[in-house]
Structure formats: C-alpha cells, structure tokens
Amino acid sequence: MNVPDPDAYGVTTATDTVCFERLLPGPIERVWAYLTEPEKRKQWLAGGEMELKAGGEANLLFKHSEFTDEPAPEQYAEMNTKGFSSQHRILDIDPPRMLAMTWPGEDAHESEVVFELFPEGEKVLLVVTHKRLADRGEMANVASGWHAHLGVLATVLEGGRAKRFWSRIPELEADYQKRFAQD
Template identity: 80%
Template sequence: MNLPDPDAHGVATAPDTVRFERLLPGPIERVWAYLTEPEKRRQWLAGGEMELRQGGQANLLFRHSDFTDEPAPEKYAEMNAKGYPSVHRIIDIDPPRMLAMTWPGEEEQESEVVFELFPEGEKVLLVVTHRRLANRGEMTNVAGGWHAHLDVLATVLQGGGKRRFWSRFETLAAEYERRFGGA
C-alpha cells in the first residue's frame, strides 16, 4: 500500500465530499482515544462528552485556545476565548476502527464525518471523510479546518507542545479556495 504524505491535501472525491489520509503514530487504540476521549480530543479538535453508541449524542466544545496560542482571526474569535458548542449524533461506530457522526453545517444542512482507522505496522492510517457539504464555499472552509486540525493531531501524537493552528488554517483555506473554488 502507498502510504499518504503527512502534508497531503484533502481530495474532493465528489462535489460535496472531501477526504484526508494521515499516517499517525500508533497503536490504533491510542489514535482511537484521541478521537473519542474528551481530554485527548480537546488537544487537537474539541472537548466534550460523547455517547459512544449508534444514535448517541456528542456535545463538542470548540475552544482553540486549548491547543494553540495563536490569536484567532476576528471571524473566529469566539472559538479561542469562550468556545463554540455544537451538538452531533453518532451515526455508526465500530471501536476502534470507525466513528461516523453528524456535523452541523451551513444553510441548516447537516453533513457527516467518518473517521476510519487502519493499522499499518506500528502506525495507523487515519482516513477522515466529510460529506454532504452544502456548497463549495463550505467545502473549502471545512477542508482548511480539517487539514489544520489533523496537523495538530499529528504534532500531539508525536509529543509536540502548543501548535500553530490559525496561521496554518488561513494559508490552507486560501490553498483550498484555489483548489476547489468558492461557492
């Protein structure tokens, strides 16, 4: 199997879908814990409790100051300070290999995110697929966000300290705008 480039960009696999692949330090149970355990997940994405069962609720709190010292752009300032709460539903789960959940989106359209884990020796291939995105503008924004969050996750799993997020996000959002086009 050809393993993904750790800096690889997300790929549009359909007009409303973006997919990322990252090879991360394992074992699979460790990566699973960073997807599902609040204290570990908040180090790269969002804290909050999840009912780890099909139909369960996930109450995520996106507070980027938990994992980056960088100031947020004005548009996202609340995500650094008090945080941004969001409610998700677990669509499907197969520990420690797959977690699928709803994702609040633009235009009141709920999208879906699927995390899949595949052991690759001492490493783990994480595949993140975000589908049912409302439009190209949302796809561009989501792609920049996932790419930057996955960079932080890789840094955390490799033992790094505070991470760049907002500066990386802004650069990536511009690159995805070029790759995917806007709304």
C-alpha cells in the same frame, strides 16, 4: 505501502465530499482514544462528551486555546476564549475502527464525518471523509479546518504542541478554493 504525506491536501471524492489520509503513530487504540475521549480530543479538535453508540449524542466544545497559544482572528475570537458548542449525533460506530457522526453546518445544513482507522504496522492510517457538504465554498472552509486540525493531531501524537493553527487557516482556505474551483 503507499505512505500518505503528513501534510497532504484533502481530495474530493464526490461533488460534495472531501477526504484526508494521515499516517499517525499507533497503536490503533491510542488514535481511537484521541477521537473519542474528551480530554484527548480537546488537545487537537474539541472537548465534550460523546455517547459512543449509534444514535448517541456528541456535544463538542471547540476551545482552541486548549491546543494553541496562537491568537485567533477576530471572527473566531470566541473559539480561543469561551469556546463554541455544537451538537452532533453518532450515526455509526465500530470501535476502534470507525466513527461516523453528523456535522452541523450553516443554514441548518447537516453534513457527515466518518473517521476510519487502519493499522499499518506500528502506525495507523486515519482516513477522514467529510460528505454531504452544501457547496464548494463550504468544502473549502471545512477542508482548511480539517487540514489544520489533523496537523495538530499529528503533532500531539508525536509529543508536541501546535505552534501554528490560526495562521494556517486563511492560506489553506485560499489553496482549497483554488483546488476545488478546478475540480
């Protein structure tokens, strides 16, 4: 088995797509719960209800103070205090193996995120694919966010609490801008 690096960079798999792989503590039902249950999901990404069916609504509330004590930069301050809501639609679902949903972007550009889970013994391989991204700038922004959030998820599943989140974002975004400029 080829074990993914727990902090590996996402890779481009198409001109508008970035993909991440993380090997997480299982079982698969536990990781699925952290993708779909609001109280668990808010510990690493965003709370909010999801209608777990194709065509269902997902109303996510990004309030990062629920998983990090690190202060947010001024431009993201509301993400730590009152939170930021976004509306998504479930495109496809196959519990506990796959969840595909829309992801709102800038200028009303909608992209798509697919979460896939694969049992690997006592662990679970999570593959996150974010596609239909508008351009390389959006790819770098999205990739840095997923990279940091997936780090929080791994920490939470291992029983910890995120120490660094916001301070990682600028360095990750700069790294992704360089990486994607070379692709």
